[in-house]
Amino acid sequence: MYAVYDRWSEIARESFESEQNMVNFDHINHIVFAGMGGSGTIGDIFSSILSRSKIHVNVVKGYVLPKTADSNTLVVSISVSGNTAETLSVLESAQKINCKTIAFSSGGRILDFCTKNKIQHRVVPQIHSPRASFVSYLYSILKVLHVTLGIKQEDILESIEELEKIGTRINSSNLTDSNMSLNLAKWITGIPMIYYPFGLQSTGIRFKNSLNENAKIHASAEDVIEACHNGVVSWEKKSNFQPILIEGQDDHIKTKERWQILKKLLQQNDIEYKEIISIKGGILSKLVNLIYLLDYTTIYLAIKLNTDPTPVKSIDFIKKNLKIEKI
Known part of the structure; x- marks a missing residue:
């Protein structure tokens, strides 16, 4: 893989x-x-x-x-x-x-x-x-x-160029402390609690899904604004959940304010968290760059957990037991 x-x-x-x-x-x-x-x-x-x-x-x-x-x-x-x-x-x-x-x-x-x-x-x-x-x-x-x-075609080509740039930093030829994906994988020891802003939902959901499929671990993902109306209460008790904050360079001003308040809350409760911040540029570039970084994190985490990321036996089980209708 x-x-x-x-x-x-x-x-x-x-x-x-x-x-x-x-x-x-x-x-x-x-x-x-x-x-x-x-x-x-x-x-x-x-x-x-x-x-x-x-x-x-x-x-x-x-x-x-x-x-x-x-x-x-x-x-x-x-x-x-x-x-x-x-x-x-x-x-x-x-x-x-x-x-x-x-x-x-x-x-x-x-x-x-x-x-x-x-x-x-x-x-x-x-x-x-x-x-x-x-x-x-x-x-x-x-x-x-x-x-x-x-x-626009130029936005598509820009996103490919950004993939090339981050690829040299996170792929298997760079197993050093400068590899952001590898560092995040080393940090994850519990259940990731992923927060994302409006516009970057696809990155948060994809990260959760890839953690499930590649690393075979539980994970949760939630919009940061919605979480501030319910989910944040969970941090009042100790748990093995680990907050990961996916932030956009161009988040709405009120979303940026909410990020700062959330970080303050986590710090007051002595909860360590990780921030993953998007690159600058078009929305397509931001999304594929983040997905690449976070997907590779799940592969490194699978290796750390001595887990083969490829098989998805439970999904195969579900599909095998579905009734197939004729076309």
């Missing part, structure tokens, strides 16, 4: 410069990204990027297409395996009500469904595992849909 992560910036550039045919969907006022796990994270990223646009965005991590979907809705279905039951269900619903649709998968039942129903589909090979394939899927989708989504 680490060998794939070492190549993330290279994979990202190859994916964006691939020969995938671009598509430009017109007359869209609503976009639905459907996907589970790492594929759902990609939807979260696009939701963050488009949060300031006039297009309404939903991210569906389940079986049900929003009731607001219609012929002016673009449904983007993402499944690395191509066999994700929840994503296929959303795709089937979208096809029935004549939504504009496109799917991305490595093949599987989703490719079969798209071929049968003449739905736009792009094959993106799986690299090692769904979560390790994150950048290949993200940048393949950006190649195909960046015009439709209104994302």
